[in-house]
Amino acid sequence: MFKKSMLARIVAVAAFATLSIGAAQAQDIKIGYNADQSASGVAELGISGRWAFEAAIEDINKKGGILGRKVVGVVRDDLGAPPKSIQNMTELIDSEKVSAVIGPANSGNALAWLHIPQNKKIPVIVPIATGSDITLRYAKEPQNYIFRVSMVDREQVALLVAYAVKASKSQKIAIIGDSTGYGQGGIKDTTEILKLHGVTPVAVEKFGSKDTDMTSQLNKIRDAGADTVIIYGIADGTAQVLRSMEKINYTPVTLGTWGSLSSLFPRMTGTKLSEQLILAASTTEDSNPQAKMLADRVRTHFPTLTTFPCAAQSYDSVMLLAAAMELAGTTDGPKVAEALEKVSGVQGIIKTYDKPFSKTNHEGLSVSDFYLAKWKDGKTVVRYEDEFTRSITAADLKR
Amino acid sequence: MRRAGLRGEISRASEVRVIAILQAIFSGLALGSIYALVALGFNITYNTTKTFNFGQGEFLVAGAFVAVSGLLLFSGKGLTGNLSPEDVTISRYLLAMVLTIVVVGLLGVVLYYAAVRPFVGATSLSWVLSTIGFGIIIQNSALTIWGPSAMVMPSPLGREVIRVGGAGFLPQEVLVLVISILIILCLDWVMRRTKIGKALRAVAQSKNAAVLMGINVSAVIVLAFVVSSSLAGLAGLLIAPITTASVFMGLSLALKAFAAAIVGGLDNPRGCILGGFLLGLLEALIGLWHAELREISVFLMIIIVLVVRPQGLLGQRIVEKV
Numbered sequence: 001m002f003k004k005s006m007l008a009r010i011v012a013v014a015a016f017a018t019l020s021i022g023a024a025q026a027q028d029i030k031i032g033y034n035a036d037q038s039a040s041g042v043a044e045l046g047i048s049g050r051w052a053f054e055a056a057i058e059d060i061n062k063k064g065g066i067l068g069r070k071v072v073g074v075v076r077d078d079l080g081a082p083p084k085s086i087q088n089m090t091e092l093i094d095s096e097k098v099s100a101v102i103g104p105a106n107s108g109n110a111l112a113w114l115h116i117p118q119n120k121k122i123p124v125i126v127p128i129a130t131g132s133d134i135t136l137r138y139a140k141e142p143q144n145y146i147f148r149v150s151m152v153d154r155e156q157v158a159l160l161v162a163y164a165v166k167a168s169k170s171q172k173i174a175i176i177g178d179s180t181g182y183g184q185g186g187i188k189d190t191t192e193i194l195k196l197h198g199v200t201p202v203a204v205e206k207f208g209s210k211d212t213d214m215t216s217q218l219n220k221i222r223d224a225g226a227d228t229v230i231i232y233g234i235a236d237g238t239a240q241v242l243r244s245m246e247k248i249n250y251t252p253v254t255l256g257t258w259g260s261l262s263s264l265f266p267r268m269t270g271t272k273l274s275e276q277l278i279l280a281a282s283t284t285e286d287s288n289p290q291a292k293m294l295a296d297r298v299r300t301h302f303p304t305l306t307t308f309p310c311a312a313q314s315y316d317s318v319m320l321l322a323a324a325m326e327l328a329g330t331t332d333g334p335k336v337a338e339a340l341e342k343v344s345g346v347q348g349i350i351k352t353y354d355k356p357f358s359k360t361n362h363e364g365l366s367v368s369d370f371y372l373a374k375w376k377d378g379k380t381v382v383r384y385e386d387e388f389t390r391s392i393t394a395a396d397l398k399r
Numbered sequence: 400m401r402r403a404g405l406r407g408e409i410s411r412a413s414e415v416r417v418i419a420i421l422q423a424i425f426s427g428l429a430l431g432s433i434y435a436l437v438a439l440g441f442n443i444t445y446n447t448t449k450t451f452n453f454g455q456g457e458f459l460v461a462g463a464f465v466a467v468s469g470l471l472l473f474s475g476k477g478l479t480g481n482l483s484p485e486d487v488t489i490s491r492y493l494l495a496m497v498l499t500i501v502v503v504g505l506l507g508v509v510l511y512y513a514a515v516r517p518f519v520g521a522t523s524l525s526w527v528l529s530t531i532g533f534g535i536i537i538q539n540s541a542l543t544i545w546g547p548s549a550m551v552m553p554s555p556l557g558r559e560v561i562r563v564g565g566a567g568f569l570p571q572e573v574l575v576l577v578i579s580i581l582i583i584l585c586l587d588w589v590m591r592r593t594k595i596g597k598a599l600r601a602v603a604q605s606k607n608a609a610v611l612m613g614i615n616v617s618a619v620i621v622l623a624f625v626v627s628s629s630l631a632g633l634a635g636l637l638i639a640p641i642t643t644a645s646v647f648m649g650l651s652l653a654l655k656a657f658a659a660a661i662v663g664g665l666d667n668p669r670g671c672i673l674g675g676f677l678l679g680l681l682e683a684l685i686g687l688w689h690a691e692l693r694e695i696s697v698f699l700m701i702i703i704v705l706v707v708r709p710q711g712l713l714g715q716r717i718v719e720k721v
């Protein structure tokens with residue numbers, strides 16, 4: 001009797017266990033990751049984001065998954081090419097049936113496929129691409145499915161300009177940007193925000209993104225009397241501008257964007273010169289112990305981790321998504337998107353997100369989350385403070 | 400008094416102008432010497448086989464990466480670490496140079512047998528596509544081995560700016576210019592004064608006659624591809640400390656070098672060199688005036704030269720006899 005019931009129990013438990021494993025597999029929550037990881041110069045950012053994406057999923061699964069279900073990441077490389085990125089998006093949503101997507105790295109690729117998740121009602125969090133328009137295209141729709149946790153171009157500029165206006169003694173500020181869409185957009189944003197402060201740049205110069213000598217442009221900037229220069233370019237272009245400054249012995253207050261967080265920058269300029277640049281950052285490896293830990297985890301897969309903020313932003317994007325799914329009690333796209341606009345108290349690497357999104361604001365980070373930083377010893381990026389940074393108030397951050 | 404002040408200001412302004420021009424001329428010459436090296440590579444194979452390597456830019460990439468990896472190996476850091484300035488000594492840089500010349504030269508042999516020889520003499524332009532294809536294979540192999548990140552190669556001469564009368568130059572820029580000129584002079588001497596040079600020129604003039612004179616024509620042609628590829632590799636090694644080594648660096652450099660060869664005259668080595676320096680200088684001086692007009696002016700110059708002198712500045716005019 002006893003034996004029989006014991007056997008029955010074992011069989012029942014075993015049967016239940018198998019059943020539940022089968023059911024769990026069928027109900028895994030899939031999240032897609034779509035970004036350049038091999039082709040263009042942006043690939044480094046995509047790779048940093050990818051491994052942090054996987055780390056976040058690992059952490060979520062360790063704590064029992066989302067809604068008690070296991071989370072599976074589906075990673076796709078878009079090769080930096082819009083057609084491939086569009087194809088990946090369709091495949092992730094239609095064949096892989098992902099519940100949400102994290103990506104991409106290139107703003108151009110995002111703009112190429114935004115309509116797909118928007119039409120199919122799949123929430124997207126952009127962890128890297130900074131183009132100002134990305135979250136705005138569907139802002140007037142009943143539900144905008146595009147969110148972002150990254151440094152938006154215009155928000156960075158707001159901080160850089162606020163500092164420039166305070167630090168410049170003569171109010172003679174110059175802008176130099178690369179000739180790509182990124183640099184040109186930056187020049188436009190910077191000029192507009194300077195105008196809000198009542199300042200007209202004394203010189204606006206351009207350089208090719210592969211140029212190695214910007215002395216002629218810098219000579220013109222110096223002739224115009226500028227004592228503060230804002231550089232809009234990625235790490236190697238910015239490094240070449242600083243090298244050229246050194247060549248003509250010109251040392252104005254120099255400001256740059258987060259692109260120069262790449263370790264390529266100090267390796268190209270050398271330690272001493274790298275410390276001349278003040279840049280905008282969302283986070284640095286040294287900002288808290290969790291950040292350090294994430295950086296170490298990403299480095300096991302990608303030893304030359306360059307832009308850490310991409311990793312942190314990608315990690316936080318997954319965490320926000322998980323929180324929204326828990327809040328919605330489902331992975332249904334429209335409900336998750338709605339929940340994203342309500343989530344609060346989500347612990348991320350960069351900060352604790354208290355109601356980061358709303359119906360009208362889909363930017364998880366804004367100028368108030370950014371700070372100025374500098375390279376130190378050519379190895380780490382540390383927070384930078386001086387009398388001017390301390391005097392910046394919310395009213396100075398015009399945008 | 401006031402006038403003196405004004406005059407002082409004017410002379411100060413013109414002094415700044417002179418320094419800026421000096422600066423531009425120098426950086427133009429440094430970049431121009433790179434164009435000249437690669438253009439010379441186009442010339443050597445064109446003269447011997449009437450073909451050239453459209454993937455020359457990727458050979459330059461290969462040269463830069465072989466050099467970086469060589470330097471890493473010599474400093475005991477494996478193949479894909481980060482180079483620090485103290486890793487790059489002059490002797491290691493010279494060793495890396497030898498390694499680059501050998502490895503990229505061998506790649507040239509492979510290129511010739513795989514992508515050029517099967518199509519030589521045929522009326523088709525198959526070799527254009529096959530050399531481009533070969534370049535793409537090299538580029539993607541480099542991408543697989545070294546990844547998409549740019550690699551920094553410190554200059555063996557350090558990065559302390561050299562100041563000459565207010566203008567500043569990087570030591571590597573001086574090195575690029577000096578080595579390029581040495582190599583150009585050396586090649587010029589070889590072409591004009593040695594037996595190998597004579598053989599190369601003989602093959603260029605007439606393959607059949609060269610065979611009859613007892614010249615091993617196929618060996619000469621392989622040599623031409625080796626020299627041409629090595630020149631591109633060398634250019635990569637020289638330019639990398641200025642630009643960083645990147646898988647994507649080749650195309651624009653090779654395109655400008657090709658333009659230089661066309662401007663100077665594809666069939667004249669001295670013309671190719673002249674074209675290279677001319678292009679570099681033009682770019683730099685136009686940059687002084689309007690940076691965004693540089694590319695436009697370069698390719699405008701090509702069109703003008705081609706209209707006025709289709710054979711290039713120093714090219715030989717081909718007179719068709721009826």
